[in-house]
Amino acid sequence: MTNRAPALFVGHGSPMNAIEDTPSSRGWADIAKRFPQPNAIVMISAHWVTEGVKITSTANPRTIHDFGRGFPKALFEVQYPAPGDPDLARAIAEKLTAFGAELDDTWGLDHGAWSVVKHMYPDADVPIVQVSLDIRRPASEHYAIAQALADLRDDNILVIGSGNIVHNLPAFFRAPSPDPQAWVATYDKLIVSGVANDHTKVVNYTAQPDAAIAAPDWEHFMPVVYALGARHDGETPYFFNRHYYPGISMTAFAYGLPQ
Structure with missing residues (x-):
C-alpha cells in the first residue's frame, strides 16, 4: 500500500525566506522530515x-523570479530545477474537467512554490505541477476544486497551498514598529479555529471580523482553502510556524501527518 501524502498550507511571506535561515524556512524543512518523500507535489501558489x-505541463519548469528589483542579486540567481510531470498534469486536467481546466506550457515555478519547496527538498528531486488560481471563481468553487484533487494524496502526491492567512503589504511597510498589529493575531487565530473546527468559516473568510484589513489579497488567502479542501475525513490539522509580523502571519498547517 502506498503512503498517503499530507495536505499542507504554508505561509510563504517574503521571497527572502528562500535564501535566509529564518524560523519559517526552518519550519518548512522540519515538516518535510515528518513524512516520507512524496512521489510528486501539486502546488497552488x-x-x-x-x-x-491552468495546470503546468512542462517536463522542465523554469524558475520564475517574480518579485521586484529591490531584492539582492543572490535571490535572482536562485535556480530550483525540479522536474515537472506531464503525465500527472494530464491526470489533473482530467480530474478537473468539470472546471474547464487546461494544460499550460508557459508558466514554471514561481517564488510562492520554489522559495518554500527548496527548503523541504533541497535536492530538487520531487516533480512539481502547479495548479493556478482562477480569478473568476468564488471561494466555494476553489474549495470544490481542492476536493477533486484530494484523492491524489493516496498516490503519495503532496498537495501544498502557498500564500498567507494574513497578508496586507501596506500595513507591513507602513508599520510604525516591528510589532504586529493586534488584528494580525486576532484574524489568524479565528481562521485557525475554522481550519480545526468549522470549514465554512474559512470558505466565508471575507465575512469574518477584520477580514477587510487582514485578508484584502484574495489570492494569498485562497491557498488556505485548497489545503482545507484536500483534507480526508477524520484528519485533524497540525499547526506550525505561528509567527506574526506587521500585516503578515506565517502560520502553516498540515493534514494527514503520520502518527
Missing part, C-alpha cells in the same frame, strides 16, 4: 492567477 484553471 498565490503567485499564479489566471482566467480559467
Whole structure:
C-alpha cells in the first residue's frame, strides 16, 4: 500500500525566506522530515492567477523570479530545477474537467512554490505541477476544486497551498514598529479555529471580523482553502510556524501527518 501524502498550507511571506535561515524556512524543512518523500507535489501558489484553471505541463519548469528589483542579486540567481510531470498534469486536467481546466506550457515555478519547496527538498528531486488560481471563481468553487484533487494524496502526491492567512503589504511597510498589529493575531487565530473546527468559516473568510484589513489579497488567502479542501475525513490539522509580523502571519498547517 502506498503512503498517503499530507495536505499542507504554508505561509510563504517574503521571497527572502528562500535564501535566509529564518524560523519559517526552518519550519518548512522540519515538516518535510515528518513524512516520507512524496512521489510528486501539486502546488497552488498565490503567485499564479489566471482566467480559467491552468495546470503546468512542462517536463522542465523554469524558475520564475517574480518579485521586484529591490531584492539582492543572490535571490535572482536562485535556480530550483525540479522536474515537472506531464503525465500527472494530464491526470489533473482530467480530474478537473468539470472546471474547464487546461494544460499550460508557459508558466514554471514561481517564488510562492520554489522559495518554500527548496527548503523541504533541497535536492530538487520531487516533480512539481502547479495548479493556478482562477480569478473568476468564488471561494466555494476553489474549495470544490481542492476536493477533486484530494484523492491524489493516496498516490503519495503532496498537495501544498502557498500564500498567507494574513497578508496586507501596506500595513507591513507602513508599520510604525516591528510589532504586529493586534488584528494580525486576532484574524489568524479565528481562521485557525475554522481550519480545526468549522470549514465554512474559512470558505466565508471575507465575512469574518477584520477580514477587510487582514485578508484584502484574495489570492494569498485562497491557498488556505485548497489545503482545507484536500483534507480526508477524520484528519485533524497540525499547526506550525505561528509567527506574526506587521500585516503578515506565517502560520502553516498540515493534514494527514503520520502518527
